[in-house]
Amino acid sequence: MLAKRIIPCLDCKDGRVVKGVQFVDLRDAGNPAELAEAYDREGADELVVLDISASREGRSTWMDTVYRVARNLFIPLTVGGGVKSADDARRLLEVGADKVAVNTAAVENPGLLEELAARFGRQAIVIAIDARRTVGLDADPRWTVLTYGGSRETGLDALEWARQAESSGAGEILLTSMDADGTQDGFDCELTCKVSQAVRIPVIASGGAGKPEDFARVFLRGAADAALAASIFHFRQHTIRSLKSYLKSQGVPVRIDAAG
Amino acid sequence: MIGVISYGAGNTGSVLKAANHVGMSARRVETAGELEAAEKIILPGQGHFGAMMQLLAARNLIGPLRAALDAGKPFLGICLGLQVLYDRSDEAPGIDGLRILPGSVRKLEGAYKIPHVGWSPLEIRRETAILDHIAGGSYVYYCHSYCGSVTAETCAVTRYGVEFPAVVETGNIHAVQFHPEKSGRVGLRIFENFMRM
Numbered sequence: 514m515l516a517k518r519i520i521p522c523l524d525c526k527d528g529r530v531v532k533g534v535q536f537v538d539l540r541d542a543g544n545p546a547e548l549a550e551a552y553d554r555e556g557a558d559e560l561v562v563l564d565i566s567a568s569r570e571g572r573s574t575w576m577d578t579v580y581r582v583a584r585n586l587f588i589p590l591t592v593g594g595g596v597k598s599a600d601d602a603r604r605l606l607e608v609g610a611d612k613v614a615v616n617t618a619a620v621e622n623p624g625l626l627e628e629l630a631a632r633f634g635r636q637a638i639v640i641a642i643d644a645r646r647t648v649g650l651d652a653d654p655r656w657t658v659l660t661y662g663g664s665r666e667t668g669l670d671a672l673e674w675a676r677q678a679e680s681s682g683a684g685e686i687l688l689t690s691m692d693a694d695g696t697q698d699g700f701d702c703e704l705t706c707k708v709s710q711a712v713r714i715p716v717i718a719s720g721g722a723g724k725p726e727d728f729a730r731v732f733l734r735g736a737a738d739a740a741l742a743a744s745i746f747h748f749r750q751h752t753i754r755s756l757k758s759y760l761k762s763q764g765v766p767v768r769i770d771a772a773g
Numbered sequence: 774m775i776g777v778i779s780y781g782a783g784n785t786g787s788v789l790k791a792a793n794h795v796g797m798s799a800r801r802v803e804t805a806g807e808l809e810a811a812e813k814i815i816l817p818g819q820g821h822f823g824a825m826m827q828l829l830a831a832r833n834l835i836g837p838l839r840a841a842l843d844a845g846k847p848f849l850g851i852c853l854g855l856q857v858l859y860d861r862s863d864e865a866p867g868i869d870g871l872r873i874l875p876g877s878v879r880k881l882e883g884a885y886k887i888p889h890v891g892w893s894p895l896e897i898r899r900e901t902a903i904l905d906h907i908a909g910g911s912y913v914y915y916c917h918s919y920c921g922s923v924t925a926e927t928c929a930v931t932r933y934g935v936e937f938p939a940v941v942e943t944g945n946i947h948a949v950q951f952h953p954e955k956s957g958r959v960g961l962r963i964f965e966n967f968m969r970m
Contacts (some may be wrong), residue, residue, distance in 0.1 A: 514932065515885070516892040516912055553957065558892055587791055589914065589955050611787070611955065632822060636888060636916050685890070711887050738891070768892040768912035770958060 516768040517732045517760070518558035518739035519753055520717060521746045523548060525594075526566040526764055528578045530747070540719040543747070552746065555753045558768055560586065561614070561687070561741060564594030565662065576608050581607055583609025591687075599628050606633060614687055617660040619678065620667055630682025636734050640683035641719075644671040645691045646702055663691045671704070672711045679712045686716045687741065693721025696730040697745065699728055702735035709736035717741050725751060725759040732765045775968075776802035776811025778838075780828040784954070788817040788851065791954040795964045805837040813970065814841055817954075818853025822864025822878060822919070825853055835871075842873065842946060847970040849903070849963075850948030855941060856921055858948055864919050873946060876922035883934025888918040893931045893951075901928040901942040903949070905966045911959045913939070913951035920950060944969075 523530045523545050524638055530543050549560055561580055564575045572595075579592050592605045602613040613633070619625050619640055629638045643663050644656040656671035688708055690701035698721055705718040712752025715738035718731045722742035731737045745751050757767045775792060779785040779801045786811050792799035792815065799815070802808050815860055816838075818825060831964035842848055859870045870878070881887050897909040913931075920937035923930060929940035931950070941948050947967065953960035 514893060515889070518891055584790070585794070587955060587961055588957050589792070609785070609786070609790075611784070636819075636890065684888075715886060715890060738886075770867075770912070 514766055515738075516558065517718075517737070519556070519728070519756060519760075519767070520561055520739055520741040521548075521552045521557050521753065522561040522563065522719070522741050522743045523566045523582075524563050524743060525575075525578060527571060527573050527643040531565070536643050545578055546584070548747070549582045549586050549590075552753065553586055556757055556768070556770060557588060559589045559591065559739070561591045561593070563592075563614070566594075573647050576604060579605060579610060580608040593639070593687075594639055597622075598625070599632055602629055602633060602637075606637065612637050612639050612685070614639040614641045616643065617636045619681075619683075620658065620660050620669065620674070621644075623681075625683035626678060626683055630684070635682055635684035636706070638683050639685045639687050640675075641687040641689070642671060642675060642678070642708075643689045643691050644701075646701070646704070654703065656707075659691055663694075672707055675708045675712050679714050683714065685714055686712065688716055688718060690720040694719070696721055697723030699723060700731040700735060700737070700740065702731050704736035705731055705737050709738070715739060725756050728756060729760055729763045729765060733763070774811055775799040775813045775815060776808055776831075777815045778808065778834065779803050780825065780832060780834065785817055787954045790791060790813060791961060792964050795830065795961055797964065797968045804843060804847065805833050808834060808837045808841065810845070811841070813847040813849075813967070814838070815849045815851065815967075816854035816857070817851045818855075818857070819916075819933050821864060822853065822862040822870070823868045824854055825857055826865070826868050826870065839871070842871075845945045847967065847968060848946045848948075849967045850946075851954070852917060852950060852952060855938070855948035855950050856919060858941070858946065859921050862919060873943065874921065874924055874926055874941060878902055878919050878921050878923060880919055881917070881934055881937070885934045888916060890916050890934045892956075893933055895931060895939050897929045897930045897940075899928050901947070902970060903942065903947045903963060903966050904940060905962075905969075906911060907959055907962055913949075913953070913956040915951045916955075917950060934935075
């Protein structure tokens with residue numbers, strides 16, 4: 514049996530955790546290393562930290578942030594934001610990341626995923642896909658891929674891109690619904706389920722988490738392997754511990770530490 | 774000094790970090806001399822069975838490692854560091870393992886997603902020092918596509934399509950298929966238990 518994973522996400526800018534509603538209006542939610550340890554203690558199964566400043570100047574600050582987050586963390590750590598090359602990935606893995614998430618660069622550089630998988634192993638490579646719902650010619654919903662933090666429409670079909678990224682070497686998919694992101698109205702279960710069925714690698718659902726029921730739904734109906742959220746944890750609307758107790762009562766397998 | 778074998782692949786850094794966090798004085802060892810000087814040995818692992826055996830051989834570490842095991846030095850193998858204790862692996866036909874445990878390493882199979890990545894519970898079969906203060910049902914973090922054979926040396930198993938050894942022990946030799954360095958408090962407890970040996 515495999516537990517469904519609960520993953521808090523720390524969006525970082527200039528060494529601090531921020532959380533934007535639909536990636537705009539940023540609010541400061543604290544020190545990344547402290548928050549990471551707190552989430553580990555509370556029962557997080559994994560942690561994602563993203564650099565949303567995406568400026569090249571701040572890169573040494575970012576490496577220092579990742580190092581400080583990783584130093585006292587003993588659960589898997591995924592790091593993303595602005596990863597453009599195997600060298601970028603190597604530096605992150607060297608300072609303590611276990612997995613590296615790539616988004617825009619994987620779309621623009623078709624050889625990147627193969628290169629990353631060959632050098633670091635598939636288990637270390639996460640493809641981050643930002644998807645937006647549109648309506649296809651047959652009136653059924655379809656989803657297209659956005660890059661540059663959701664600001665650029667690529668026209669790529671999200672399901673096809675997910676399959677292609679898997680065959681290129683991605684070991685996991687971090688799937689964000691840009692429609693749901695920041696709304697706290699629930700995950701896009703239809704998108705998550707379609708992508709999860711299209712691939713054989715784990716899918717992390719992201720965007721829209723607002724209440725415990727949203728997590729139960731994305732695991733039970735959305736076929737997600739993991740679910741990611743930021744604001745609802747940062748602002749203590751729900752703790753990971755209380756969320757996991759609820760999920761367990763709903764029949765979702767979760768890791769609850771006996772010592773916890 | 775506790776030696777963490779570094780053979781040019783794998784996540785030695787994470788293992789060192791966890792070992793030192795619980796108070797071990799763990800150091801990276803890369804040569805036969807360094808290995809001989811270590812009182813206890815950790816063999817972390819990630820990657821390919823054949824590559825690991827070849828990298829260990831290329832660094833002349835296999836002989837000194839066997840000697841240390843025969844001398845009764847406490848040993849902890851992690852993930853691939855468990856698999857290489859077996860005779861051989863389907864991942865690398867024709868390449869011998871350390872031949873401490875009988876049988877071969879085989880690919881995980883079933884309707885589940887492979888690799889097995891994430892948290893699964895331990896089912897404890899018999900008590901062993903490396904599992905002190907760790908309750909049956911505790912979740913640990915896995916990331917692997919191959920697994921060992923269940924033998925008399927198996928102390929705990931995990932089920933993922935098939936039942937496979939999660940923890941093995943034979944005398945001074947201990948090994949875990951999961952990643953204690955990524956398994957939160959339960960994982961740190963494994964390092965503490967090893968430190969006390």
